[in-house]
Amino acid sequence: MIKIENLHKSYKMGSNSLHVLKGINFSVEEGELVAIMGSSGSGKSTLLNILGMLDGLDEGSYTLDGVPIKDLNETKAANYRNKFLGFVFQSFNLINYKNAMENVALPLYYQKVGRKERQEKALKYLEQVGLKEWATHLPSELSGGQKQRVAIARAMAAEPKVLLADEPTGALDSTTSYEVMDLIQKINDLGNTILVVTHEPDIANMCKRIVHLKDGVIVEDKKVKQVRASEYV
């Protein structure tokens, strides 16, 4: 599903250049649930941003679902993102003046799905994350865990090939974190490919595979026995 070869990325910080990713080789099969771990500054978020086409790469190649991702202009990147990827952010990034259902329906709008179908699908995915009754509530009326579930529903609504979650539990307490992870595991059980960036070992252990990043290189890549989040809920 994802294939990355010899990926390099550096950022210019004034006159200095900061080499963040120093040759990453990495691939993900369909249906995997991968945790990308590392301390801050290890380059894990940068990797996720490149995978999410939110940021460009300097060197190397990136293939997503057999499509080489290169020479991206804004429009092309937007279309790929819409077609291939769903995002879950640490800070939820819901649009605060839209209610839960409208937030979930937004990626479908950019897929040019008709109004009626958008609403039906949005409600379906809200139901899947257990928030159907909250469909008409604004984000400000939801708890942190509920917001993240809405964000997951939104990411799923576009039916992406890969779901990218950047510290999805970073802003949540542990109980709510496990609820969110439980949801992510259930979505993975349905066959969706998911990448989770985290620095919390217990969250990482709820995935099927852990990739450890340190100073811009992969230092460890292992399969783990998945801990089911439902045990803690």
Added chain:
Amino acid sequence: MFDRDIWQEIFHSIKNNKLRTFLTGFSVGWGIFILVMLLASVNGMQNGFHSQFNDDATNSIFIRPGTTSKAYAGFEKDRRIQLKNDDVEYIKKSFPKDYEHISARMFKGTSARYKSETGSYSLQAVHPDHQIIEKTIVTKGRYINTNDLVSSSKVAVIGRKVAEDLFKDEDPVGKFVEFNDLPFRVVGIFTDEGDDNAERGIYAPVSTYQKIYGNTDNIDQIALTYNANYDLTKALEFSTRLENILKRRHKIAPEDQSGIRIWNYAQAFEDISSFTGVLSWIGIVVGILILIAGIVGIGNIMVFIIKERTKEIGIRKALGAVPGQIIKLVLLESVFITALSGFIGLLFATGILALVGPTMQSPAFTNPSVSFSTVLTATIILVVAGVLAGLIPAMKAANIKPIVALRDDK
């Protein structure tokens, strides 16, 4: 553009960002409001000036005899020129196509008495045509007519003030009033747009006064209006011909300026027009300055709006919005707000003008109004300029990397 979804997005965003919408809308509406008021004020001043001069017919010419300043054709200088009835007939015959109305004028001061009330007034003995030349408005009864002239009737049309002074609450029409102890029958009452002074006047038939004053056919002045279709050049050319022919008739040297004077309204009117022309240019220049201020204001708010929406734009892009869709969304919203509020400002200003305008009738300021097309043009310019001012930040925002936009903490 007429995609229902994008409008729904826009209404949603407007509804949920009331302060932002209000700020944008207010600056546009206010700009248009001030502009309309300014143009209307300039217009009101112009109207004021024009109405000052509209008291008399604007195509009138006055002929006044004087004293010659040069010896000519065997006559010595300092000869007094006297106009006579024949002169009126002569002009009628010589310029049948050029004149419209013509009247002699004799000025006589007179004392007037009705019962115990007395007063002294200025009296003009005229022809019936004088009503049109002087734009006299008869509010009651009638003006001098041809019958009066033929039979030299002792009739008079009195001004509103004269009627008030002498007759108090009585109806003067049909009553007899004594002018210098001669009884005259009042046949009408007039008002004059010019001023109160004109309403202290009295009109009587010219033939009557010629009879009273020694059976002469002398007259003091001739007033006429020229063909209303004449433009300034033709009007001036006509008054030159008139002058030449009258000088020849009265044996006045062609270059003698004081023997006979012809005063053409067209000339004076032209001077006023050029003055009000300058006034309207000032209005246009200040209007453009206001528009520029409005454009800068809108541009400012647009930059602020885009800044505020950076994160939202980042989210939309992460969800698959292409830059074109972002630009369209932001611009359509601003076009909608600016157009709507421009229209509201327009409505407010025209509403106030409709309410206040008619009550403003001071001599220098009359009927302030503004042409709709001017204001519409200004509104369109403001909207288009506002959009252009917003286009640059909108494009910048649309091309910002989503990762940068999402990092924008707010």
